[in-house]
Every structure is written in C-alpha cells, then in structure tokens.
Amino acid sequence: MKVLVPVKRVIDYNVKVKVKADGTGVDLANVKMSMNPFDEISVEEAIRLKEAGIASEVVIVSIGEKKATDTIRNALAMGADRGILVTEDQGVDLEPLAVAKILAKVVEEEAPELVILGKQAIDNDMNATGQMLAALLGWGQATFASEVKIEDGKAVVTREVDGGLQTISVNLPAIVTTDLRLNEPRYASLPNIMKAKKKPLDEKTAADYGVDTTPRLTVVTTEEPTGRQAGIKVGSVDELIAKLKEGGLV
Amino acid sequence: MAVLLLAEVAGDTLAVDATAKAATAGAKLGDVTVLVCGPQAAADEAAKLDGVTKVLLADDAAYANGLAENLADLIVSLAGDYSHIIAPATTTGKNILPRVAALLDVMVITDVTEVVDADTFKRPVYAGNAVQTVKSTDATKVISFRTSTFDAAGSTGSAAVETVSGAGDKGLSAFVEDKVVESDRPELTSAKIVVSGGRGVGSEENFAIIEALADKLGAAVGASRAAVDSGFAPNDQQVGQTGKVVAPDLYIACGISGAIQHLAGMKDSKVIVAINKDEEAPIFQVADFGLVADLFDAVPELTEKL
Numbered sequence: 001m002k003v004l005v006p007v008k009r010v011i012d013y014n015v016k017v018k019v020k021a022d023g024t025g026v027d028l029a030n031v032k033m034s035m036n037p038f039d040e041i042s043v044e045e046a047i048r049l050k051e052a053g054i055a056s057e058v059v060i061v062s063i064g065e066k067k068a069t070d071t072i073r074n075a076l077a078m079g080a081d082r083g084i085l086v087t088e089d090q091g092v093d094l095e096p097l098a099v100a101k102i103l104a105k106v107v108e109e110e111a112p113e114l115v116i117l118g119k120q121a122i123d124n125d126m127n128a129t130g131q132m133l134a135a136l137l138g139w140g141q142a143t144f145a146s147e148v149k150i151e152d153g154k155a156v157v158t159r160e161v162d163g164g165l166q167t168i169s170v171n172l173p174a175i176v177t178t179d180l181r182l183n184e185p186r187y188a189s190l191p192n193i194m195k196a197k198k199k200p201l202d203e204k205t206a207a208d209y210g211v212d213t214t215p216r217l218t219v220v221t222t223e224e225p226t227g228r229q230a231g232i233k234v235g236s237v238d239e240l241i242a243k244l245k246e247g248g249l250v
Numbered sequence: 251m252a253v254l255l256l257a258e259v260a261g262d263t264l265a266v267d268a269t270a271k272a273a274t275a276g277a278k279l280g281d282v283t284v285l286v287c288g289p290q291a292a293a294d295e296a297a298k299l300d301g302v303t304k305v306l307l308a309d310d311a312a313y314a315n316g317l318a319e320n321l322a323d324l325i326v327s328l329a330g331d332y333s334h335i336i337a338p339a340t341t342t343g344k345n346i347l348p349r350v351a352a353l354l355d356v357m358v359i360t361d362v363t364e365v366v367d368a369d370t371f372k373r374p375v376y377a378g379n380a381v382q383t384v385k386s387t388d389a390t391k392v393i394s395f396r397t398s399t400f401d402a403a404g405s406t407g408s409a410a411v412e413t414v415s416g417a418g419d420k421g422l423s424a425f426v427e428d429k430v431v432e433s434d435r436p437e438l439t440s441a442k443i444v445v446s447g448g449r450g451v452g453s454e455e456n457f458a459i460i461e462a463l464a465d466k467l468g469a470a471v472g473a474s475r476a477a478v479d480s481g482f483a484p485n486d487q488q489v490g491q492t493g494k495v496v497a498p499d500l501y502i503a504c505g506i507s508g509a510i511q512h513l514a515g516m517k518d519s520k521v522i523v524a525i526n527k528d529e530e531a532p533i534f535q536v537a538d539f540g541l542v543a544d545l546f547d548a549v550p551e552l553t554e555k556l
Binding site for chain 2: 017095136156165215219234
C-alpha cells in the first residue's frame with residue numbers, strides 16, 4: 001500500500017508572529033520556517049505504517065515555493081522514500097481549494113491507497129485541505145485522527161471530537177487528517193539526513209497539472225488583534241477572592 | 251439572502267448553545283433555515299431559535315453521527331436555494347463544511363469571528379496573532395463561525411419544520427462507536443467559568459486540584475496543550491489554537507505559562523485570573539488578576555475559601 005503525505009512549509013511554531021504595519025500581511029522575512037507540526041505527525045504515522053509492514057512506500061509532496069525542498073528533505077530524513085515538489089509561487093499563501101486540486105492530480109498519478117495530512121496548517125489555520133481533497137476524489141475522510149488502524153481494506157480511525165472520541169471506519173482509498181495525540185514524531189538522525197539528500201525528488205509546477213490556482217478570497221487587510229492590557233497583581237488568595245467578589249464573578 | 255445553517259446535534263439532542271450562536275451570526279446575513287440531522291425533538295428545539303425562519307429535518311440514519319460523506323452530499327443537494335451555508339466551528343462543522351465547499355467548487359471560510367458584510371469576513375490566523383479580513387468572490391459562501399464571539403440567539407420563535415431527504419448512505423464510511431466523556435460539569439465552550447491547568451500541574455493525579463476548584467465554582471475544566479501533550483488531561487479539554495476556543499465570564503489559568511497557542515483559545519474571556527509561580531510568565535500580560543504563587547498552595551486555598 002502506497003501512502004502519500006502532503007507537507008507544508010510554515011513559520012516555525014516558536015516564532016513570534018509580527019503583523020506588517022501596512023496591513024498587507026505578516027512579516028516572513030528572515031524568520032525561521034519549519035514543517036507544519038501536524039504534517040510531521042502525518043509523516044511519522046506513514047513511516048510507522050511502513051515499519052509495521054502495512055505501507056510499502058511513503059511519498060512526500062509539498063506545494064509552494066522552491067524552498068519547500070528543505071521541508072521535503074526533512075520528511076525524507078525521517079524515513080520517507082521519495083518526494084515530489086510542486087512549485088507554485090504566487091507570492092501569497094495558496095488556498096486549500098487550489099492545494100486540494102493539485103493534490104487530486106498527484107493522487108491520480110501516484111494512486112496511493114491512503115493520504116495522510118495534518119488537520120490544519122498553523123499559518124492560515126484553515127483546517128480544510130484534507131476534507132477538500134476527499135471531496136474532489138470522492139473518497140471517505142477520517143479527520144482529527146488520534147489512532148489509525150488498517151484492517152480488511154478499511155481504515156479504522158479514532159477521531160478527536162468535541163465531546164471526546166469517535167471511532168469510524170472508512171473504506172480505502174481514504175483521506176486521514178492527523179491530530180495532536182496520534183504520535184510523537186521522531187527526530188531525523190545525522191546519517192539519515194545525509195541519506196535523505198540522495199533520495200529521489202521530482203519537481204513539477206502547478207501548470208503541469210493544469211490546475212487554476214486563482215485565489216477565491218481576497219485578503220483585504222491583515223491586522224494586529226485587539227490587545228489585552230495586563231491587569232493587576234494580587235498579593236494573596238484572600239485579595240483575589242475579594243476582587244472576584246467585587247466583580248460579581250463568584 | 252438566504253442562509254442554510256447546519257445545526258450541531260450531539261447524540262440525539264440539539265446542541266443549543268453552538269447552534270444558537272451560529273444562528274446569531276447567520277441572521278446578520280439573511281433569513282436562516284436550519285438543517286437538523288437528527289430526531290424530531292432536535293428539530294423542534296431548533297425551530298424555537300430567534301431569527302430562524304424554517305427548519306429542515308433529515309432523520310435518515312445515514313445522517314446520524316455526523317458522517318461527512320453523507321452529510322456533505324445532503325447539504326450540496328439543498329445548496330441551490332442559499333447564498334450562504336454555515337455551521338458553528340465545532341469538530342462536526344470543521345469536518346463537513348470544507349467537503350461541502352470543495353463539492354461546490356468554492357473556498358471555505360473557517361472560524362469566522364466577525365461579519366463585515368455579505369461577502370466579507372474577519373478570521374484569526376497565525377494562532378490569533380493576526381486577524382485577516384477576507385472578501386469572497388465565490389457564488390456561494392461556505393462559512394464556519396467561531397461560537398465564542400457571538401451571543402446565543404434566544405428561544406422565543408416558532409419556525410415551521412419540514413422533512414427533507416437525500417441520497418442516504420454513500421457507503422464510504424461507517425460509524426463504529428462514540429466514547430463521550432460523561433461529566434456533570436458544564437460543557438467547555440459554553441461554560442460561564444473555566445478553570446484550566448497547564449504543565450505546572452505536573453501530573454494527571456494533580457489535576458484533581460484543578461477539578462476540585464472547578465466543581466466548587468460550577469466551572470468547566472480546561473487544559474493547555476502542554477498539559478494534554480504530557481498526558482495530564484484529555485484532548486477534549488484542550489484550550490488553544492489547536493483545541494477549543496472559549497470566552498467565559500471568568501477564566502482561571504493555573505500553572506499555565508501562556509504560550510501564544512494557548513492565548514489564542516482564551517484571550518477573549520471577560521476576566522482572566524492567572525496563578526503561576528513564575529512572575530515572568532506571559533500569562534500575566536493578559537491576566538486581569540495575577541497571583542504569583544505556587545498553584546499547589548493557592549488553588550486548594552482558593553477552593554476552600556470560596
């Protein structure tokens with residue numbers, strides 16, 4: 001069974017985001033970029049399926065600017081087999097619909113039985129690409145996975161839902177999107193980082209797939225959120241209770 | 251403008267709070283028709299919501315349990331009559347709406363916090379570190395609303411309930427089981443008071459002191475991602491960018507440093523209390539009342555004295 005894992009290069013989890021003063025976006029110049037954390041979990045899950053003898057090949061795909069090569073190499077260093085880079089550099093974040101359309105074409109070519117994606121990218125926080133890809137392919141979807149089992153041509157997936165956990169089974173081929181607790185991604189070892197440099201990496205462009213990536217949403221402005229002022233420090237639990245009672249809160 | 255709102259149904263009952271808040275958002279866009287996939291009683295409940303002009307009831311078993319494939323097809327079959335298709339940004343709404351949008355060949359707009367006009371919406375990005383205003387050029391707008399920023403619609407209405415049916419089960423997925431956490435505590439996203447614990451709580455056992463304070467206050471229990479990652483608390487208690495977004499009247503953060511990702515989930519709370527022994531913790535920058543103290547002393551003392 002072939003597993004396809006799309007990964008996105010995003011601003012690093014620990015970077016403090018700064019909004020540009022002119023309202024045109026956030027400042028991404030000279031900030032650390034990394035693989036989207038949920039995508040790392042997806043890569044890890046795919047590699048574990050391979051180690052368990054369930055997956056035969058793990059293929060990584062990333063769509064975006066040329067620098068996304070680093071993100072793919074990172075996934076290859078973790079243990080994936082080969083990569084596909086689809087360059088499409090509009091100077092803006094590609095929308096999930098456009099990404100899903102390109103991925104649908106990649107899926108047609110690669111014919112994986114499972115596509116594992118992160119549930120959301122931590123830049124646009126849209127939480128949409130996996131569901132959209134499932135729709136375009138007419139496949140079943142198991143989103144926000146905390147456990148994935150492959151058995152009898154199905155993926156049995158436990159999902160993180162608002163009230164607790166839900167388990168569903170989805171016919172293969174299927175889309176799975178990963179949540180936080182699915183696994184803990186490994187670090188790539190130095191020898192594996194060296195080996196990853198020799199693993200195959202194909203380059204394509206969005207135009208090769210004939211996909212129209214024109215944005216459907218126009219970003220009018222990007223602003224700082226309305227701030228919150230720090231309040232006061234209280235010296236004791238008694239003082240805290242007095243303040244809460246004053247405000248009618250307890 | 252006509253709006254189709256996918257009601258949130260939990261088990262066999264209407265999740266009134268989430269649905270009523272999304273109804274308020276929907277009413278800013280036009281006449282709201284609510285689609286209830288569940289039993290008649292849930293539809294009757296939805297019919298009472300203010301601003302709702304009609305309720306569509308789909309009680310086929312194929313639409314129970316929120317299976318995205320079946321529900322998305324049902325919504326798409328109804329979509330022609332509506333300019334906006336909306337839902338609360340719950341895990342159900344987040345699961346289904348992007349699928350609906352892709353089937354309609356439109357972009358989904360998720361986690362909307364403000365309606366500017368019929369085409370223009372505000373939503374947080376980068377864990378709430380920035381707010382984007384986006385204008386849609388699509389014919390149909392598919393939108394999930396962050397419920398914490400809208401007031402719940404009242405329940406004085408009496409809309410008509412009509413039955414609808416769709417193609418039924420597509421056979422792509424099947425429900426196996428729910429493991430719903432049984433709790434007498436209020437639901438996290440609609441609770442008036444939330445008591446949350448972070449990495450500083452130290453262990454799953456120690457979370458009992460957080461729960462004791464919550465029970466004293468009739469509050470819901472929340473947790474930071476660090477606490478969930480460390481196995482101290484279940485994921486459905488996670489507050490933050492990748493968990494739930496809450497805006498209670500009172501939020502008490504215990505042993506939470508205040509990472510950006512956590513603040514994204516609670517900074518709209520009316521009053522924030524922070525208890526942390528590190529006086530440099532960023533949580534104090536957003537707290538109305540900060541208490542620099544060891545939570546193992548302060549939280550039990552607070553519980554006892556309240």
